[in-house]
Amino acid sequence: MMKKLLFLLIATVALQLPHLLCRAQNKADTLNRKWWKEAVVYQVYPRSFKDNNGDGIGDLKGIISRLDYIKSLGVDVVWLNPIYGSPNDDNGYDVSDYRNIMTDFGTMDDFDALLKGMHARGIKLVMDLVVNHSSDEHQWFKQSKSSRGNPYREYYHWWNAEQGIPPYRYSLFDVNHDAWRYDSLSNAYYLHYFSRKQPDLNWENPKLRNEVYDIMKFWADKGIDGFRLDAFQFAAKDTTFPAFPRGFEKNFTQYYAMQGNLHGYLQEMNRQVLRKYNLMSVAEGAGNTFEDAHNLVDADRNELNMAYAFEGVDIARPEGYSVIHLKQVFTKWDSAFAAKGWLSVFLANHDQARLVSRFGNDKPEFRELSSKMLSTFLMTMRGTPYYYNGDELGMTNAGFTSIDDYRDVQTLNEYRRLKNTGGDLSKYLQRIAFESRDNGRTPFQWNSDNNAGFTTGTPWIKVNPNYKIINAALQEKDANSPLNYFRRLVKLRKDNLVLVYGKYTLLDAQNPDAYTYTRELDGKKLLIMLNFRGKPVDTNTGVDFAKSRVLTGNYRQPSKNGKLLPYEAVVYELR
Template identity: 55%
Template sequence: MKTSTSLLLVLLLIGYTNTTNAQKKETPIDKKWWKEAIIYQLYPRSFQDSNGDGVGDLKGITQRLDYLQSLGIDAIWLNPICASPNDDNGYDISDYKAIMKEMGTMADFDEMLAGMKKRNIKLIMDLVVNHSSDEHQWFIEAKKSRDNKYRNYYHWWPAEKGTPPKRFSIFDENSDAWRYEPNTNSYYLHYFSRKQPDLNWENPQLRQEMYDIMKFWLDKGVSGFRLDAFPFIAKDTNWPVMPADFTNEQFVRYYGADAKLHNYLREMNEVILSKYKDVYTVGEGGVIPFQKVMDFVDEDRKEINTLYHDEIANIWGRDAYDVGAYQVGRNNVLGMKEIVNKWDKKMESKGWNTLYFTNHDQSRAVSRYGNDSPEFREKSAKMLYTFLLTQRATPYIYNGDEIGMTNIRFKTAAEYNDLQTRNTYNQLIKISNAKAAEYLLNQQELSRDNSRTPMQWNATKNAGFTTGNPWLTINKNYTTVNVEANSKDKNSILNYAKKLAKIRKENPIFVYGKLEIIDPANPDVFAYTRELNGKKIIVLLNFTSKTTTISAPLLAQKTTQWIGNYPTPFQKELRPYESVILKVN
């Protein structure tokens, strides 16, 4: 396919108008470690098992710290490790100041954190702020009587007032967010699983408990928090009746991000976060409307540093909010450009953006945004890595993406561990076998379990993850897709990722440089420039399996290739899934 004339003209203009450093004033930069960081999300259950019980643990992470350091990462976001009955894989916490039994001990945590600090790797804890486990002592006490001192740590509806106003639960099999509790003849609220009762942030005692928890971990030496489901902590407790034609666009109005949320965040900052140096916060902001993002991340408001959004995930391969059928090959490059551009421009002078492709709630990047066929898996994985590490945003890399791990694509409901998948399937099977079967087919591409399969370290039994029975099935391609094989191949995804991380660290243009998208109407190529203090680079990314012709001799004369994902340099054509970074001379 021919690249549009506008791209060629822009590239020519770049070459002819490039100026020397002497002609440019240096751009003032508000440097922060978390802006420059490459953050690696580590799902501990699936990373490394050290004792043969089939579940990854803290000692396993410690054993792999040299590997993590070799990636060139600066920080680790660690999914929940606090004590939990694991109804939702750790997002149901029964003790915020203790370690999950399967993960090890507090001594194991201290050893792991000391090892990270020795290697200059910071730790970001995953803090579940909206709900606890129903096995937390607070909730056990709250159920005893209506006048128990912990009663107002949660949201209750007395049964004598009738049926509570309808609220949908994301994980409940009946989709009902109110659960009857017979001992006190009341209903408690749970937006997620029935074993995850929502905390009542209107109670100042509860808020102080949460700040004490943050202090506990900060005093241990963690460098920040990822605030799980934080928009939901501020609820309209008048419980307005939802309209019969409720839509996803009305979600925030009835579920969270109430005006009180800003009060809570500012109080959190004043009471605890401001007392520690360079603490970083990132909020799970998928339900925050775009027009309100600066209300959270504008540094003058003293709330949180960043939030990460799901907008790219919502326009690629699925309908928003995980509804509708998976659309195979839905390469929405134009939609991605629009999203990247609007977020970048929004935060051009204040705030800071984050970007990711995979996390524990999304399927594998190379399977979804790239192409995991044997022909294109490595090329497309490198291309996606190039995108993340060349944006003006903090990149989040999910464990296993650095070796191109793929979706496992379970065929039956019995194979899934994911609570959301199991419960939705159980709902649908009551309605129609055909609907349930269609859902399972979609989940092969979208299920969270795709990204939660154990890390593939080598070609030995169980991929070197465990000597026991793994908690979740290991992808059969581990014999070829693994860390050991990648390490031995100088042209592997892993070694490409390391090179790119080094380039980003050594060149501020990749972090702070101005971003301009070029040829925005091109449906296949995502191309943009980064510019800082008289230096300019061009990034070209082909998101398709087709060759894209670029007839631009000037590129060979006026640019130098910095790095690319093909063994031979870029010439006039962008080959399938090709990525290239060019220095403008």
């Protein structure tokens, strides 16, 4: 009898074993795990990262010399701003040779060594793909403008003068904001959404598209791991060029983004390049609606892996911003992509001023605390975090007071426009001191030596004068520095899949000062509490803190009662 019962028990367990194993296995299938979802992306601005040859301009050999530093951060991917051949009107975003390296940055041998060094350290490389426009010094454009009958004419958008003045289009960078530039050689206007030295490419031409795919394959064959598509939401146009309503430039993305057959072109790009090489892909911009964004990134669309939306990063203002608004924006984007699709999370990049100066507090008493708090936010939200070089140190805005200190084409051209039209230049200087892109492009602050250890020469743009108190060498020695706190946050994210895939729930939604939320996955629940203000704040979360433990925080003695100190950040595990 006992033998019979034992046999039945064994048989029952054997029948249930596949189900038990299935339930116990890693949740990879249900989570749809991807390496690019779990990655932390570190953006390197090569012109300002590290100069190796003393000419005052960062270069590829300089980046190579700091690969161990990048590795020490724990990041998985480097997004490298453009390094292609370029006359440098817009700091490399005006490409004249897509298959070569800008002489300021070095040689193709230097690039090969950089890629090899990254891969040896387990770091992937994502390159900027700038194909909404090229440089006007690209051979394609030189041919295109030479005559109306040239085979390259249709690589760009032209409007013949005998048709009359073309319908107004807004240029972001032009002195007059007019996106049509007259060229007398063929008596026609060419289109440029950005600088007049950045003519827009005609994606409606299949020959142009195939040229771009061949360029992508050139770099993919070298072994790079992905592309970031610069300004690509603007690439497709309605080539009938209908008149737009008066004042459309106040919301130009509504008229410029996601036009024509953009999705068809991305699906073609996916088939011909992205899928074949298993490349990570991210779009700059996510269109005008959640539907637009989903059409870009949903897996069944076969277009891109992710996009980054600008609604969150655009919140910061010189006069301050609403924390409630910040919470609403990030919460609605998370909700829209909770079940399908994937986005990036970011608050700064090369097109923004410094993170701590815009969203935190760069005064000496609060700079480190608010920098750590913002890093905590970025590393605990759902989505792939993109983190800009120097923000791990809490680098601040430059403090420029003269237009002569600036180098950015957008900043300089807008100053010239205001000067020509009698605008308020003093007010403009105050505004750009807060928001100019050059604030984020000052040289990386490596140490207390001359020019912050960035160069032995004269830097292409001034070094921030606070480099002697904010630099990597000093922070390496301090276990509680923003740099070492960032390293701990990256490790925390990697050690806890709940911070990548877990459900996000906003708490205390109407609190005007604090941002509190939970992340939850497979029975594990983390609570993140962030004080965005330089004063103590009370929160109302309903959490029993006696049943929690602190995983990390930016104070030596983190709060454990729901009352947060100025710019405090705490991550709890709830039991």
